[in-house]
Amino acid sequence: MRWTxxxxxxxxxxxxxxxxxxxxxxxxxxxxxxxxxxARRTHAPDMTLVEGAMYAxxxxxxxxxxxxNDASLSRGAAYSMRFEEFFDAAIxxxxxxxxxxxxxxxxxxxxxVTAIGPAGRPKVKxxxxxxxxxxxxxxxxxxxxxxxxxxxxxxxxxxxxxxxxGHRTPLGTRADLGYTGGxxxxxxxxxxxFDFRDxxxxxxxxxxxxxxxxxxxxxxxxxxxxxxxxxxxxxxxSELAAVRSVDPLKVRTSEFxxxxxxxxxxxxxxxxxxC
Amino acid sequence: xxxxxxxxxxxxxxxxxxxVSDGATVALGGGLSARLPMAMVRELVRQGRSGLHLVGxxxxxxxxxxxxxxxxxRCEESYVGFEQDLGxxxxxxxxxxxxxxxxxxxxxxxVLAQLRASEMGLPFLPVRGVRGSGVSALHPEYAEITCPFxxxxxxxxxxxxxxxxxxxxxxxxxxxxxxxxxxxxxxxRFAAASAMVIATVDELVSxxxxxxxxxxxxxxxxxAVAEVPFGAHPTSCYPRYAYDRGHLREYVSAAQSGxxxxxxxxxxxxxxxxxxxxxAVGADRLGALATWSLSTGAWQELFR
Numbered sequence: 243m244r245w246t247x248x249x250x251x252x253x254x255x256x257x258x259x260x261x262x263x264x265x266x267x268x269x270x271x272x273x274x275x276x277x278x279x280x281a282r283r284t285h286a287p288d289m290t291l292v293e294g295a296m297y298a299x300x301x302x303x304x305x306x307x308x309x310x311n312d313a314s315l316s317r318g319a320a321y322s323m324r325f326e327e328f329f330d331a332a333i334x335x336x337x338x339x340x341x342x343x344x345x346x347x348x349x350x351x352x353x354x355v356t357a358i359g360p361a362g363r364p365k366v367k368x369x370x371x372x373x374x375x376x377x378x379x380x381x382x383x384x385x386x387x388x389x390x391x392x393x394x395x396x397x398x399x400x401x402x403x404x405x406x407x408g409h410r411t412p413l414g415t416r417a418d419l420g421y422t423g424g425x426x427x428x429x430x431x432x433x434x435x436f437d438f439r440d441x442x443x444x445x446x447x448x449x450x451x452x453x454x455x456x457x458x459x460x461x462x463x464x465x466x467x468x469x470x471x472x473x474x475x476x477x478x479x480s481e482l483a484a485v486r487s488v489d490p491l492k493v494r495t496s497e498f499x500x501x502x503x504x505x506x507x508x509x510x511x512x513x514x515x516x517c
Numbered sequence: 518x519x520x521x522x523x524x525x526x527x528x529x530x531x532x533x534x535x536x537v538s539d540g541a542t543v544a545l546g547g548g549l550s551a552r553l554p555m556a557m558v559r560e561l562v563r564q565g566r567s568g569l570h571l572v573g574x575x576x577x578x579x580x581x582x583x584x585x586x587x588x589x590x591r592c593e594e595s596y597v598g599f600e601q602d603l604g605x606x607x608x609x610x611x612x613x614x615x616x617x618x619x620x621x622x623x624x625x626x627x628v629l630a631q632l633r634a635s636e637m638g639l640p641f642l643p644v645r646g647v648r649g650s651g652v653s654a655l656h657p658e659y660a661e662i663t664c665p666f667x668x669x670x671x672x673x674x675x676x677x678x679x680x681x682x683x684x685x686x687x688x689x690x691x692x693x694x695x696x697x698x699x700x701x702x703x704x705x706r707f708a709a710a711s712a713m714v715i716a717t718v719d720e721l722v723s724x725x726x727x728x729x730x731x732x733x734x735x736x737x738x739x740x741a742v743a744e745v746p747f748g749a750h751p752t753s754c755y756p757r758y759a760y761d762r763g764h765l766r767e768y769v770s771a772a773q774s775g776x777x778x779x780x781x782x783x784x785x786x787x788x789x790x791x792x793x794x795x796x797a798v799g800a801d802r803l804g805a806l807a808t809w810s811l812s813t814g815a816w817q818e819l820f821r
Contacts (some may be wrong), residue, residue: 269549269575269596269600270598270600270601270602271601272601282519293577295548295549295551295700295702296700297699297700297701298699304813304816304817305816305820306816307820308600308601308602308762309549309550309551309600309602309760309762309821310549310600311548311549311550311551311700311702312550312551312753312759312760313698313699313753313755313756313759313809314779316699322699322700324701324705325574325625325629325700325701325702325703325706326629326633326706328559329625329626329629333626333644333646334624340561345692354651356622356651356652357613361651361655362616363614363615363616364614365614366605366610366614367609367610367613367614367620368594368598368605369598369606370575370594370595370597370622371596371598371622371624371625371652372535372574372575372595372596372597372624372625373574373595373625373626373750374622374624375627375646375650375652376624376625376626376644376645376646376647377626377646378646379645379647379648380645380646385557388613403651404649404650405651405652406650406652407646407649407650409538410648411649411650413649413758414649419648419649420645420648420669420670420671420681421645422645423647491817491818491820491821493602496601496602497601506687
């Protein structure tokens with residue numbers, strides 16, 4: 243069995259979803275979007291999936307389009323929430339997990355999708371945070387992700403601007419700020435997977451074609467590595483089949499630099515799983 | 518302000534957009550690539566509006582085009598861009614980096630709270646997030662308050678009452694009853710919170726027909742309605758048409774290339790009016806966008 247990094251990455255994101263959770267992704271996030279459908283078709287059939295900018299509840303889209311509020315994404319859903327229904331649910335604590343990414347991510351899991359450089363006169367004005375600066379305060383757990391770790395510019399010591407809240411900002415911890423959500427639980431990158439211990443990202447898995455020195459070189463905050471560092475379990479046949487059938491247009495690959503997409507893995511011996 | 522009395526509110530696009538003043542606070546309906554009020558945006562460009570204060574949630578070509586022509590003083594959206602597909606919004610980005618517009622980036626949930634305060638006639642509502650994020654520093658008008666019941670510290674955000682909301686609907690009647698398909702985004706909230714609503718519809722239909730489809734925005738909130746076929750193009754307006762990814766790509770590339778590219782885009786598509794816009798896009802292309810409903814294969818083909 244062979245698979246590519248985009249497929250494995252999506253599976254790693256999907257595995258952060260626990261059964262019965264209510265899960266949401268922001269717009270412009272095809273990897274997270276595909277991951278949610280993969281989880282629902284494999285280990286978490288009883289999750290409640292709220293689809294990006296359509297706010298459709300448990301849809302079965304025929305394909306993932308390159309824009310997040312296309313009607314294809316609400317196909318098969320009996321109901322689509324109004325904008326305010328979703329935000330109310332998230333703010334009162336009824337949403338268990340959200341996927342968040344950022345142009346910059348720091349070791350506390352704060353993310354910046356607003357501006358590189360000073361906010362008043364940015365070097366690069368990024369698109370903006372959507373609903374993140376409220377949602378990240380109250381949603382149960384956050385799965386933070388980036389497909390641009392290797393660039394060396396994404397995981398930073400300090401975000402130029404904090405759009406979405408991690409475990410600690412210069413104004414204090416989540417408890418100090420009165421936030422009811424648990425904050426970042428996982429940080430998944432194209433190089434490896436971090437958990438958060440005492441509010442700081444800690445490398446717990448690396449992909450098998452990456453070594454820790456490469457991760458350290460690409461990480462702007464001091465790299466903490468778990469004693470029992472592992473490789474992510476390879477995708478199962480059913481997970482891979484789900485990725486491929488959910489996303490026939492391969493919209494997920496638009497999040498990766500072209501050279502990452504050359505990363506191909508093989509379980510050898512025709513086994514379904516090398517784990 | 519009273520509700521809009523029942524009357525025939527049909528207007529030409531030109532006359533409807535004359536109701537928007539320079540410097541107005543304008544709420545743009547729809548979101549991302551869905552149901553943006555593009556015919557009204559193009560008409561604002563043709564009429565040379567300036568100094569606009571734009572508010573909304575997540576937007577793309579609507580805001581970018583208005584910024585590109587210099588119509589905008591201040592942007593207060595939660596996002597302006599073309600998602601991972603076509604990337605950053607070229608004119609918005611350039612104007613923000615050069616400091617030619619004020620960017621008071623906001624958050625969807627905050628804008629929602631501000632609109633709800635306005636709908637309820639309240640001066641503010643509290644939100645639980647925002648504290649500790651950089652977004653609060655972009656908004657000196659926010660204030661921290663202590664809840665008199667729980668003692669919690671929350672952020673009070675002031676009521677937001679746009680001067681005008683520009684909303685596009687697939688269908689509506691002459692009185693301004695509008696039917697929308699999901700996602701409604703903030704359109705219903707904009708309609709109730711704004712001082713005035715101007716609408717375009719792809720097709721004017723009878724009241725019976727709009728009632729049968731379902732009235733999403735009632736006539737008593739709408740001041741004027743203009744019929745403009747493909748009035749949301751190049752964004753989608755289901756069930757009529759999907760978004761035109763090729764056209765969005767053409768716009769992004771024109772806007773990236775600076776003044777000459779933008780001028781060419783304006784000359785080709787915007788300056789001549791909506792009929793000329795539809796001719797320039799081409800009947801074949803517009804017709805193809807309506808084929809989404811034929812089959813999953815046909816639908817997918819539009820996104821390749």
